[in-house]
Amino acid sequence: MRLTNCWFCSSTIYPGHGIQFVRNDAKIFRFCRSKCHKNFKMKRNPRKVKWTKAFRAAHGKDMTKDKTFEFEKKRNRPERYDRNVTENTLNAIKKIDKIRSARAADHIKKRLKPNKKKINDDALGEIDQHINLIKAPDALQQDSEKKKKVLVSKKKSVQNEAMEE
Template sequence: MRLEKCWFCSSTIYPGHGIQFVRNDAKIFRFCRSKCHKNFKMKRNPRKVKWTKAYRRLHGKDMTQDSTFEFERKRNRPERYDRNVTENVLKAIKKISKVRHAREEEHHRQRMKGNKVMKLKEDAKELEQSIHLVGPLVKKDDMKKEKIIPLREDHRMEE
């Protein structure tokens, strides 16, 4: 069973699925769905369309250089069947997928490292700009004098 890659978005095309376009110069373009085919006909660049893998790789959203991608490379040379080799390959595939998943998570963690600090700064700036919406600050002494009922931790009124 041969799994092809979509020319536009680089996703996997399973047998019996997708659209194939053959140009006059005999160049074959395979598309996973009509969305990719229509974007190709509109002459859109996959590197500029945000949902494609080419865009994600180009803008640092996905891992590009990783040794686990070597195993997914297309090989045109047929291999002689050997049961032991097949068993070892199936075991290795499981290990490689675990390694790839761990590396992807680490890549994502590194990409998102500074987001928490930026989010806190943005929230502080927004609060500073719209402090009038929050209301006046009330001190604990004023609460006792005016008998204001404080809110509990779970933000329900105390009775």
């Protein structure tokens, strides 16, 4: 069973599925569904269409430049069977999967890090806007009186400094 990738979105195409387009120069384009075929006919660039894998790779949304992906490359040279080599390979696959999942988690953390401060600021702004729902009315009055006293004392200290100069 031969699995191919869609030319436009890079998803896998299973046998008996998809559309095949052959250009005049005998170049073959395979598409997983009519959506990809129509976008190709409209001459859209897959790197500019947000739902494609090419866009995600070009804009740093997916882990594409990780060295653990090199282990899955297809190798067409035959190897002589050796039980020890097979056992070591299976153990290495488990380690590689652990490494890849850890790197993927780090990648997600790095992508979410800049947004964390914005979310925090938004939450604080929301609290400031609706403080009357959180604090009792008496506490609000006391806070406003304290703020007035602090402002008055600051004004006096600024005036005193100006007089001394």
